[in-house]
Amino acid sequence: NLRFLPPETLDDVNIYLIGNINMYFDALDSRGRAPNWAAGLTILRDGVILIRLAPNGTAKIEPEMTLAHELNHVALRRFAQNNEFPHWFYEGLAMTATDDWNINRAESLAKAAMAGQLLDLKGIDEAFGKVGTIVDLAYAESAHFVSWLAKEHGDDAVKKLISDVATGT
Numbered sequence: 001n002l003r004f005l006p007p008e009t010l011d012d013v014n015i016y017l018i019g020n021i022n023m024y025f026d027a028l029d030s031r032g033r034a035p036n037w038a039a040g041l042t043i044l045r046d047g048v049i050l051i052r053l054a055p056n057g058t059a060k061i062e063p064e065m066t067l068a069h070e071l072n073h074v075a076l077r078r079f080a081q082n083n084e085f086p087h088w089f090y091e092g093l094a095m096t097a098t099d100d101w102n103i104n105r106a107e108s109l110a111k112a113a114m115a116g117q118l119l120d121l122k123g124i125d126e127a128f129g130k131v132g133t134i135v136d137l138a139y140a141e142s143a144h145f146v147s148w149l150a151k152e153h154g155d156d157a158v159k160k161l162i163s164d165v166a167t168g169t
Contacts, residue, residue: 001068001071001072001097001098002071002072002075002097003096003097003155004093004097004155004158004159004162005072005075005076005079005097005162006075006079009074009075009076009078009079010071010074010075010078012047013047013048013049013071013074014046014047014048014049015048015049015051015067016048016049016050016051017051017053017063018050018051018052018053019052019053019054020052020054021034021038021040021041021050021052022034024048024050034050034052035131035135036056036131037056037059037131037135038052039051039052039056039059039061039062039066040052040066040067040069040070041070042070042073042074042077044073044074044077047074047078049067049070049071049074051063051066051067051070052066065098065100068097068098069094069095069098069100070094072090072093072094072097072098073090073094076089076090076093076094076162077090079162079166080162080165080166081166083165083166083167083168085165086121086124086125087124087125087128088121088124088125088128088138088141088142088145089142089146091128091138091139091142091143092141092142092143092144092145092146092147093146093158093162095139095142095143095146095147096143096146096147096150100143101143101144101147104136105136105139105140105143105144106140108133108136108137108140109137109140109141109144112137112140112141117137118137118141119134119137119138119141124138124141124142125138146158149161
């Protein structure tokens, strides 16, 4: 599922499949925490992916899809080296690469658009630190925008964009 990135960016990734993502932070006696709703979490600086296997409410457990999504985060960070992408781009790229679009995301985006409540790019990044429908909207907008870029300009243009950021241009 690395549609936009080379496979060698995934060398030496540590993947933990655990019931509760915060067990990882507890084991390390770390202050870090994952949001309750998170199915997966990537710790980019450490090349660590945490995948939650225990159900949380009615959310469907999809470890393979979650892993593919998180691997795209690691690959993008490693490819970019010291250059950074905004959070919305990480999420949008991972969702586009893994075809993670569904009726709930479309509904969230449509409702916000009809109500004139779409988030700007800064607002999308800020929303990832929150909970509830605003986070759903941030994911939906991120996925829709990166998907639009790929459809409008092609995968090669997205790859060039990523490469240009990675080289600082």
